[in-house]
Amino acid sequence: MMNKRLLCTQAATFTKNTINNINSSSQKWRIKQVTKSNFNEALEEVKTYVCNSDFIAISLQKTGSYSSPWQKVLPFDTSEIAYLKTMRSAEKFQVFQFALCAFTLKDSHLTAYPFNFHLFPRDELHSGMPSYSFACQTSYLTSMARLGFDFNACIYDGISYLSKAQEAAMKSSTGNPMLRARAVESSRKSSVADTVFKERIKSRVRTWRNACKDSKGLHADPLVNVLRKIVHGDHQSRPSIDVDVCSERQVQLVLEVLKEFSDEIVPLLIPTKNGSTQGVRVVLTASKEDKDIFEKELEDQEEEQSKRVRGFREVIDLISASQKPIVVHNSLDELTSIHSKFLSPLPPSFEEFKGSLGSFFPHVIDLGHLMKEINPKGSTNNIAAASSLLRSRFFSPVTIDIPLKGTEDEMDGGKVHGHNVLRLSHTFAKLYSILKRNHRHLSNDNSFTLEKYANIFNTCSSSPLESSDNDGDNRTASGSIRKLSCDDLIFVWGFREGLSSGELKRLLSGSHEAFSGDFDVRLVDQSCAIVAMRQPGLTEAFLDSMKSGGTDHVRLRILISEGLRAANYETYRRIFDITKWDYNLADCLDTVVISSDQFPLDSHESRSPYEIWWDDDTVLNLDEV
Template identity: 40%
Template sequence: MAASGGRQRLADAVKQVTNSNFADALKQLRAHVDQADFVAVSCRKTGDCASASSRHPWRRVLPMDTPEIAYLKAKLAAESYEILQFAVCPFSLKGSKVIAFPFNFNLFPRDRLNLGMPSYSFSCQTSFLTSMAHEGFDFNACIYDGISYSSRVQESMDKERNRSPHIQTPNSCSTTSVVDSIFMSRTKSRIELWLSTSKNSNSKTDDGELLMSLRKLILGTDLYGTRPSMRIDVCSDRQVQLVLQTISRISDHIVPLVIPDKSGQPRAVHVVLTSSEEDKSILMSEIQILEDEHNLKVRGFREVIDVISSSNKPIIGYNCLHDEGCTTKAHGNNVLRITHLFAILCTLLKLFPNGIVEEQYIKAIEDYLNILYPSHTTIQESDEEDPSFTKENVRATNTNDLVFLWGYGHLTAKELKHSLREAHDVFKEDFELRFMDKSCAVIVFYRAGSAQVLLESMASAMFCSDGLSKMKSEGLKAAGYQCYKKVCRLGLWDANLSDSLENVMSDPAGGISTFSEKDASEVSWTSEYAIDLSDL
């Protein structure tokens, strides 16, 4: 009972945020982030590329991937699946105490602004949805009351389409022409007459409604809410500045709003009369609130991301690229567990949030600042009978020492390696072989230059051995790491790796067999990394 009660108290501590209470929760989050030392994050998604890669296992983040390739694969995962819940927990460490404020944001993409782009579609994995349903995930809260969001491109499109009145600060004009002077004089006369009429309209008059209507029509007077207002048409930014200057010389109680047309060019200045400095401040606040409400509607959950990123506070996460959230019904609890774990680590390492760190830990911390380590999934294509595949050490290798092979039929790893040893002398040196998927294998040579020799032999009939020529005639093909890198850069994810490599190889500008020291990178290779081939 005590454990159950503790979990319930933990669940109650997480503020569940939907579209209904998003505005208030955002204000609270902003205040807590400002006061916090760290921000922990966790999320629930509709799927995961690592879990969905049985069809295309090469799309997993692999040890031989450079940081650029790992990022591209992580980007694919982020773009393929939808985040339905994003938990944020600003927290501080005060001695042995952790002061935390967890929020769990329920999200759902929808085209609230009717922009028509991008397409609001995403992939789902039934295993993820089934697991979430068993845990009591509230899909209704996400679908019907989830917080939407827009990209910066969409926000710009909204601003282009929905031009709203705005307050503009007057700039001093260096020179004034005769035309400018005439325009300002006429504007001044109109505003002064309007002010006089507005003041008289507040007092009791015997004028009939028809006469008052005609006066409003002639002067262009109207109401902005309950305040008197007047419209002054303009045809350029220059005239806007002239109007603003004229207003500043007449009264301090007038608030000018510049009204743009659909193209963004100014078409009028809406002049609003306030009764006092206090009333003017109230009006300015009302205008700002309306603008903030519209911006919040447009940006949606992106406001949360902006709050976190602009705070420059350290972000704490666990396995963020493959985060499945918490195996409990209290959504958002995982971010509290991350917070608690980090606090324990800080205690063990004697780290302090105010930046005071014992000297022996400084170097260790610096080595891990602002570095993202994607979760490496492993590949295997070995036969246990072959002792060359049982090495347990991690070896650093160069991307110039990797070669991708395909078109070898249905050979096993042992059979393919045996055939290669018989086909060319380069395979008599130390090398390892792994399958990337059912269609393609990767070879790492531990003797520098061997990969280049193989690719040159494959490209030239003159230097190709008889055994290699026979395998080429049966369909064997090869490519260097630059070809694999280009596949990932072009986003050719939807095919077997062999087909993607073929597409890049067909490009005359591919330059696949050319090695460049400038483009070479050091990557990791170890025989321990493995996936079960029965999953492929």
């Protein structure tokens, strides 16, 4: 008995010391803070570390996430609805910090290179686009302020950026005559008009070139030279001539003609403000060497402008080009923000989003899904919950080394900016080590890979739903999870304010045959609840009774007279076709019901052939949301 008690005491002491060591070491973690002033130098380091890494962990700090409890991704949301919710959030809120950690993992040793980029969108080139606006949640800003976030430094020294789509639009709208033109082989057969146009351009260019090379013209009176420059044009001290065009077809014809003079001339496109091409500028060089020098000058100018335009997106392009596995937590939320801010506007559907994202980041590993391998019936709210679960169940120490060097301002260890990405890397390393060891023991080989865990986007809620028995913050849920048809879910609202889910369940019990058996009730927010039927096929009968005013059910009729309303899952799904969302889910459902009364659904549209995973023990603390 004494030995058992001693072992328990030693185990508790070891666990406490381990947690204290991890907490104290995390406070000493030094993360390179990157702003506009040291961005170029940091970018060169990032290139090296990303290239040599095994994995890249990323974590964002945004100005908000969702405006009301029901707008967060919830357990009963299908993948499509979860995407539409995160899409709305990604478009509404701004990314202020982007933490990146390129790391290598050998046995139980983690070598990490963490960077935290401070971002702020601005019009660096004064091109008049884009015009940024975004929402802020006070709770998020307060939390950032408590961590020592310097909002002045963010606004004045934050790194700006343009997405790929914005960059293309800016180049089209502003126009840049320094863009080199490249001929594209056309399969279209030349018409008589095309041939006449090409001969006319060829004659004009040849006459102009010969005039420029005229030895007499080179020694003419200075006034004559000036007049010649006005008539023929001059581009960076080199003779030039502009050829006007009326269509993209004519652009290609001009470029085909200029191939004959390719040893001496360089063609440039002259775009209009609306993105089309108004002409081709033909620049004559003095020699082959002069042409090479001129083309190098153009390349340098294009690259310099592209860097200024891309800004922080240089980092995104580096990550994408590396093709390294990306480690995230809550991948759907993080990656919709990355896609929206740095790539292009989010596609309208979940499947299109996955296809678009995969072209940039082909290997995305979500820590939450990886955790299901050791905790299949549970979910972890955050990285701290995942780390705590691993510590309580497994002994798998991982040492961490951060070789980065920098000034005191660059390596800010006193604040916790970007520490989440190191915690994510550390927790992933422990989990990866555990899974490899388990795989080796079970299959007796060392061929464990992460391929089957890639690109599974997390559509499960990080906050489960409120039950009547537990109002606490259930960081790790481990209830009985079962697949449930969305046809067996009902949304109810219009009940008395302040009711708990348990009280509402008692109120509904016996009011209709659908509630005579076993069913679950969870509050979605303070205005609305969701009811899950254990026995299939009961929801339609209940909704029909609701429409008839509860004629044959006395208790139901009383509830309806007090304001109770109900709708099926399809009504909830149609909320996401509405442009404006109300704070309360009940108000949104009312809007859809009124719309459905005016424009009824077709019979084939009224059903919801969706399935979700229902956790019987999930809990939501509404005070926190």
